[in-house]
Amino acid sequence: MEKGFDFREQLSVMARERLESSSIGEIIELAARHRALSFGAGEPSAELFPKNAIREAVAEAFAEKDVWGYYHDDFGYLPLREWICERMGKDGMAPSWVQPEHILLTNGGGEGVSLVSEALIDPGSVVLVESPTYVESLLTFRKQGAVCVPVPSDDEGIIPSELERIASAVRPRFLYTIPNFQNPSGRTIPEERRVQILEILRKLDFPMLEDDPYHYLSYDAVPPTSFLKLTGNDYRVVHCNSFSKTIAPGLRVGWLVVPPPLKKALHHLRVSAGLGRPTVIQAGIWRYLSGIDFLSRIEELCKNYRERRDAMMDGIKRFLNPLGIRASQPAGGFFIWCESPDSRDIHSFARYSVEEHGIAIIPGQSFFPKGDKRGDWAFRLSYAKVTAEQVEEGMQRLVRAWESYPAARATSGF
Amino acid sequence: MEKGFDFREQLSVMARERLESSSIGEIIELAARHRALSFGAGEPSAELFPKNAIREAVAEAFAEKDVWGYYHDDFGYLPLREWICERMGKDGMAPSWVQPEHILLTNGGGEGVSLVSEALIDPGSVVLVESPTYVESLLTFRKQGAVCVPVPSDDEGIIPSELERIASAVRPRFLYTIPNFQNPSGRTIPEERRVQILEILRKLDFPMLEDDPYHYLSYDAVPPTSFLKLTGNDYRVVHCNSFSKTIAPGLRVGWLVVPPPLKKALHHLRVSAGLGRPTVIQAGIWRYLSGIDFLSRIEELCKNYRERRDAMMDGIKRFLNPLGIRASQPAGGFFIWCESPDSRDIHSFARYSVEEHGIAIIPGQSFFPKGDKRGDWAFRLSYAKVTAEQVEEGMQRLVRAWESYPAARATSGF
Numbered sequence: 098m099e100k101g102f103d104f105r106e107q108l109s110v111m112a113r114e115r116l117e118s119s120s121i122g123e124i125i126e127l128a129a130r131h132r133a134l135s136f137g138a139g140e141p142s143a144e145l146f147p148k149n150a151i152r153e154a155v156a157e158a159f160a161e162k163d164v165w166g167y168y169h170d171d172f173g174y175l176p177l178r179e180w181i182c183e184r185m186g187k188d189g190m191a192p193s194w195v196q197p198e199h200i201l202l203t204n205g206g207g208e209g210v211s212l213v214s215e216a217l218i219d220p221g222s223v224v225l226v227e228s229p230t231y232v233e234s235l236l237t238f239r240k241q242g243a244v245c246v247p248v249p250s251d252d253e254g255i256i257p258s259e260l261e262r263i264a265s266a267v268r269p270r271f272l273y274t275i276p277n278f279q280n281p282s283g284r285t286i287p288e289e290r291r292v293q294i295l296e297i298l299r300k301l302d303f304p305m306l307e308d309d310p311y312h313y314l315s316y317d318a319v320p321p322t323s324f325l326k327l328t329g330n331d332y333r334v335v336h337c338n339s340f341s342k343t344i345a346p347g348l349r350v351g352w353l354v355v356p357p358p359l360k361k362a363l364h365h366l367r368v369s370a371g372l373g374r375p376t377v378i379q380a381g382i383w384r385y386l387s388g389i390d391f392l393s394r395i396e397e398l399c400k401n402y403r404e405r406r407d408a409m410m411d412g413i414k415r416f417l418n419p420l421g422i423r424a425s426q427p428a429g430g431f432f433i434w435c436e437s438p439d440s441r442d443i444h445s446f447a448r449y450s451v452e453e454h455g456i457a458i459i460p461g462q463s464f465f466p467k468g469d470k471r472g473d474w475a476f477r478l479s480y481a482k483v484t485a486e487q488v489e490e491g492m493q494r495l496v497r498a499w500e501s502y503p504a505a506r507a508t509s510g511f
Numbered sequence: 512m513e514k515g516f517d518f519r520e521q522l523s524v525m526a527r528e529r530l531e532s533s534s535i536g537e538i539i540e541l542a543a544r545h546r547a548l549s550f551g552a553g554e555p556s557a558e559l560f561p562k563n564a565i566r567e568a569v570a571e572a573f574a575e576k577d578v579w580g581y582y583h584d585d586f587g588y589l590p591l592r593e594w595i596c597e598r599m600g601k602d603g604m605a606p607s608w609v610q611p612e613h614i615l616l617t618n619g620g621g622e623g624v625s626l627v628s629e630a631l632i633d634p635g636s637v638v639l640v641e642s643p644t645y646v647e648s649l650l651t652f653r654k655q656g657a658v659c660v661p662v663p664s665d666d667e668g669i670i671p672s673e674l675e676r677i678a679s680a681v682r683p684r685f686l687y688t689i690p691n692f693q694n695p696s697g698r699t700i701p702e703e704r705r706v707q708i709l710e711i712l713r714k715l716d717f718p719m720l721e722d723d724p725y726h727y728l729s730y731d732a733v734p735p736t737s738f739l740k741l742t743g744n745d746y747r748v749v750h751c752n753s754f755s756k757t758i759a760p761g762l763r764v765g766w767l768v769v770p771p772p773l774k775k776a777l778h779h780l781r782v783s784a785g786l787g788r789p790t791v792i793q794a795g796i797w798r799y800l801s802g803i804d805f806l807s808r809i810e811e812l813c814k815n816y817r818e819r820r821d822a823m824m825d826g827i828k829r830f831l832n833p834l835g836i837r838a839s840q841p842a843g844g845f846f847i848w849c850e851s852p853d854s855r856d857i858h859s860f861a862r863y864s865v866e867e868h869g870i871a872i873i874p875g876q877s878f879f880p881k882g883d884k885r886g887d888w889a890f891r892l893s894y895a896k897v898t899a900e901q902v903e904e905g906m907q908r909l910v911r912a913w914e915s916y917p918a919a920r921a922t923s924g925f
Contacts (some may be wrong), residue, residue, distance in 0.1 A: 101744055101745045101746035101747065101770075101772075102716070102718055102745055102746045102747040102770070102772075103746075103772050104630075104631075104718065104746070104770060104772040104773040104776075105772050105773075105776075107631060107684065107717075107718070108630060108631065108776055109629065109630060109631055109632055109633045109636070109655070110633050111629055111630075111633075111780075112629065112630040112631070112776040112779075112780065113776075116776060116779035116780065116783070117779065118779065119782060122782075129583070140580050140581055141580075143576070143579060143580060146579050148573065148579065151573070152570055152573040152574075155569060155570070155573070155791075156566055156569070156570045159562065159565070159566040159569070160566075162557070163761075164761050165557060165560050165562065165759045165760075165761040165762075166554050166555075166557060166759070166760055166761050167554055167760050167761065168761065169543070203785065204618070204784075204785040204786075204788065205785050205786055206785075207784070207785030207786050208784060208785030209785075210785075211783065211784045211785055215523065215525055215526065216518075216522060216523060216525075216526040217518075217521060217522065217523055217526070218523055219523045219524050219525075222523070233782070233783070233786070236779075236782065236783045237783045237784075240779075240780070240783045241523070270521065302516070303521075304516055304518065304521070330515055331515045331516055332515035332516045332517075332518070333515065333516040345579045345580070346579075346580055346581055347577075347578050347579040347580050347581065347582065347789065347790050347791065348579075348789055348791070349785070349786070349787065349788060349789045356515075356516070356518060358515075358516075358517050358518040358519050359518040359519075362518075362519075362522055362526040362527075362530060365526075365530035365531065365532065365650075365654075366525075366526065366530065366654070368533060368536075368647070368650065369530070369625065369647070369650045369651045369654045370618075370621070370622065370625045370651075370784075371617065371618040371619050371620075371621030371622030371623075371624075371625055371763070372618075372619055372621050372647070372763070373763065374618065374763060375761065375762055375763045375789055375792050376761050377569075377761065377762070377792075378789050378791075378792070
């Protein structure tokens, strides 16, 4: 075979310098290859997908004329946007200016983060992120050329004084936060702190991207008022959400709440990235949601996930705390952040653990900008897809891996 | 209401300087508002969508475990990629190196154009385009900061000597072409000229994005061999395609054929733009295609569209040629390019025509880079959704509009 044209020599700066693999992907792949038990997967449990109801709803949606051609509104299927708008209003998530015209349906939450990144990031722009934060969003911000600066966080999320100190120095384009049951830390920012954070944003005049996919997976109490609602008519918050956790991620439907001054730019960005998304899926989701009591569905999900969280926390108490590993109980979502007492290289340990002991965890480094060492001693556990029996077995494997790792590292170079 | 944060002051260069509305969108919207007859819409005819078969196929696809969670391969549902690969091989569209691992499923053809743009365009990069060319692709290239340079074209598409002259002067990142039944010109590049174009690409060492959504809608003969196939192991051609015309655009499924040296970059770009696309739709399309004789389906489509083309060409002969308007017969696809004998402002005429006489056409300016005057005297007609009766009525309206426009312009400022 002749050599042929080598695109690698001709890539854009974006493709050549700003793209990275997701390190979560690496571990998930290893877990599949080694048929390992996984405390790694960040996706919801398959038994909880409303499969029959969705199949029927989508089949019915195919009877609509509008689903076959290009949908007339690039923001997506209007009845679903109306449903979202009403729901967010009822649940105290949105201020009164939010109307269906401000809801843009996206390919999961990820497309929302991507569109906002394109609209607000120039090469060299600073984006402030939580510490740790969601790895896929870091990849998206970097793709646009952002420098991601982590704001020190404690058990209640971003520390306001640190936010003010850093934002004063760097003039950020925006702050990115997952305020409820954060991925990966499990942390929730209390309402009082949210108000303080918004005051800093107003004072230093920069906006926020609020990513809230775990909102409804709240196991102990009603979650604090959203930043979107708290900011009111100040339009400072772009809110991103998704049906991936409450229905199923494979349907790839999420949404953005777009403040009026951002509508035109996001509309153009959407059109230039391949016109609309499949309307029949959006219409199917709307039919499904119209036929159920959404809050009962949420209650059922929460009951299931609450039990899983409790089982995992119990396992941590019995198996990991004795090793000196610390973890805080999350009030919702899927994730528990664990901190190690020693300075082992967690990424190397995670590979050892999945390859040699058949248990997958996600190393902390994934959740910090590159070069940041704060993830070296931490890892993320997810209980979303883990039964009580699997907690027991997985924890035993994890303990064996943890205890044998120092010797394995010395001899086999892990 | 207080003023609040104004995102318009904080937009990225991309969002502030590079986004434009699609002027096609404007006319389509006017057509809907005035309930006009439309010779404008570039989408396939709704009677030809295989509605029942697709509805059943998608309902069956929901039984697959893989469609509910995140699909394990970010390039999309493997059986559909295998089908595409086999089909392209059989139909002489792909060289032997093309395997399922090189097929990336996209949100319609548009996402393919967008991903390739991100991979290859830097701000200020030159992209060579046909003259005229597809407006949405122009928007996508510009969004990444490209300078789009039209290559003079004749009835057989890009003129090789012009391509060589311009490419020698500007060092293009790539050439963008719709080689078959082009949108908007209806032109097809003959095989001999394709070979000449590829020689120039090799000599001056730049690649091509071949966008071929109308491939199977060939009414008079087998279309010429694809650039992808002709380039063989030279890997110089990225091929973009879609099921929008052969099945239905609302499903939003297209694909890219990705040369091996470009795979890694496109994989990362896909992940950072919202993970995968809805697998159930891809799986449904695969089930549908597996249950039919694809070439018989194509034959039926071609029979229908051939009749529509012939009716529209007949209407042009009877109604528009007498006005001095010239048009060439396309050998496939949906579009006829018409050139006016006078120097009227076609954009203004198109608005007059749809608002006052209830007939929509797409003005030529839309298909050239901004400031290029070559579209001023031309317009695009589409026959895809137009019956013979509608041709008759629409042509009569168009003649009335054409003849009354000069006076209307003088008195009412159109």
